[in-house]
Amino acid sequence: MENELRVDERPALRRPVLIAAFRGWNDGGQAASLAGGTLVRSWNARRIAEIDPEGFVDFQATRPTVTLDEGLTRKIEWPENIFHVASIPGADRDAVILMGVEPNYRWRAFNELVVGFARDLGVELVVTLGALLADVPHTRDAPVTGVASDLSLVEELGLQPSRYEGPTGIVGVLHDAFRQAEIPTVSLWSAVPHYVSLAPSPRAARALCDRLGELLGIELDLSELEEAEEVYAEQITEAVASDPETAAYVEELERRADSIDDLLDEDDLPTGESLAAELSQFLRDRESGDPPD
Numbered sequence: 001m002e003n004e005l006r007v008d009e010r011p012a013l014r015r016p017v018l019i020a021a022f023r024g025w026n027d028g029g030q031a032a033s034l035a036g037g038t039l040v041r042s043w044n045a046r047r048i049a050e051i052d053p054e055g056f057v058d059f060q061a062t063r064p065t066v067t068l069d070e071g072l073t074r075k076i077e078w079p080e081n082i083f084h085v086a087s088i089p090g091a092d093r094d095a096v097i098l099m100g101v102e103p104n105y106r107w108r109a110f111n112e113l114v115v116g117f118a119r120d121l122g123v124e125l126v127v128t129l130g131a132l133l134a135d136v137p138h139t140r141d142a143p144v145t146g147v148a149s150d151l152s153l154v155e156e157l158g159l160q161p162s163r164y165e166g167p168t169g170i171v172g173v174l175h176d177a178f179r180q181a182e183i184p185t186v187s188l189w190s191a192v193p194h195y196v197s198l199a200p201s202p203r204a205a206r207a208l209c210d211r212l213g214e215l216l217g218i219e220l221d222l223s224e225l226e227e228a229e230e231v232y233a234e235q236i237t238e239a240v241a242s243d244p245e246t247a248a249y250v251e252e253l254e255r256r257a258d259s260i261d262d263l264l265d266e267d268d269l270p271t272g273e274s275l276a277a278e279l280s281q282f283l284r285d286r287e288s289g290d291p292p293d
Contacts, residue, residue, distance in 0.1 A: 004055060005113045009048040010120060011085055015093040017216065018118050021129040022081075024062075024102030025169040029192035029201030031131035031142075034225070035208040036099045042221050045086035045097055049117060053079050056103035056110050081110075083117065090218045096121055102170045110170070111177040118183065126178050126185040127215065128171045129208050131201070133194035137253040138236045142190045142207040146215075149175060150184040159186065188212060193253075195246060196236050202228035 021027070021036030039045070053059075062079045069075050081100025088095050096118070103110045118126070136143060146159040153159065175185045188211050190204040206225040213220045240246050 004052045004109075005049060005117060006052060007049040007117070009085075011048065013085065013094040013096070013121055016085075016096050016121055016123050017088075017093060017125045017127060018096045018098060018121075018123045019127050019129065019212070020098040020114075020171075020174065022100055022102045022170055026102060026128075026130040026171045028131040028133045029197060029199065029204055031190050031192055031201045031204035031208060032129040033099065034200060034202060034205035035129050035212075036097060038205065038209060038222070038225055039095070039212075039220075040084050040086070040097055040099065042224070043086035043088065043095065043097075045084035045095070047082055048085050049083040051081040051100070051110070051113055053081070053101075053103075056081075056105055057101060058104035061104055062101055085121075088216065088218060089221075091216060093216075096123060107170060107173050108177075111174055114174060115177050115181050115183075118178075119181065123183060126175075126183055127212060128174065128185070128187050129212070130169075130171050130187065130189045131192050131204050131208070132189055133197050134191035135253060135256070136191045136193050137250050137257055138193045138196060138203070138233060138240075139250070139254060140257045142192065142201070142204040144188055144190045144207045144211045146186060146188050146211060148184065148186045149179045153184050153186060186215060188215075193236075195249070196239075199232070199236065202226075202232050 019036065019039065021032040023030070023033045027033050057079050059079070064076050064078045067075050067077055079101045081098065081103075084097040084099065086095050086097065098114065134143075148154045148159040171187060175187060178185045188208055190201075190207045190211075192201045192204045202225045206222050206229055209220050209222055209225065240250050
């Protein structure tokens with residue numbers, strides 16, 4: 001297993017936080033991977049290690065790609081999971097950024113590599129980024145939910161303890177592995193409009209970065225995402241307007257979103273526990289074949 005983690009450098013880091021984002025099941029509208037890529041570029045992160053995909057990825061499901069180098073030489077790019085490090089601007093700590101693809105095989109072995117390397121680097125906190133498809137309109141800010149494994153973190157950061165029950169992806173399994181390693185974790189999830197699930201969502205990516213900045217007490221340069229967000233909103237609005245049925249549906253989603261904002265103002269929202277219970281029941285009904293209400 002040691003050969004599956006190829007390490008170029010084990011730098012000495014200041015109170016490092018591991019930020020992880022994976023393409024695949026956890027990445028609706030590519031928002032999580034967009035957010036992670038933005039951090040790598042804006043923080044000038046450098047690559048220090050990678051996990052060999054050979055034993056973890058089904059190359060028929062996640063195929064390597066061919067690119068042309070200077071328009072002449074064909075080059076194969078394999079699905080990778082890469083560790084980067086960067087100094088966080090305006091903070092007294094460093095970041096380890098793990099970017100890659102959700103593995104198809106040997107999840108426990110994969111997690112052992114990630115947790116072991118995080119321990120070697122002295123990681124003190126893990127933050128994973130995820131995005132899910134939901135009934136939200138593209139014309140409103142993308143909502144972000146956050147849960148934490150440690151009760152002290154829940155109180156300190158204003159998050160929720162995780163009470164979700166149901167199918168999970170590599171993010172959920174990774175959180176459990178870090179919990180067993182006694183390294184605290186935070187999971188941030190943004191919501192992406194399901195009716196444009198194939199379009200990358202810079203709006204949801206920006207929402208994830210904004211929430212991450214709040215957690216770490218820093219300001220992020222998100223001009224790259226903000227510019228892309230304007231183009232995204234214009235293109236989706238134009239496409240929606242061409243279909244009266246979809247336009248009516250989006251208007252209904254907007255009314256629902258505005259109603260929730262009104263409830264927030266009135267401090268009359270249902271509790272996180274009741275929402276989690278309803279979601280768990282919905283997933284159990286769907287798994288058993290019973291039609292949910």
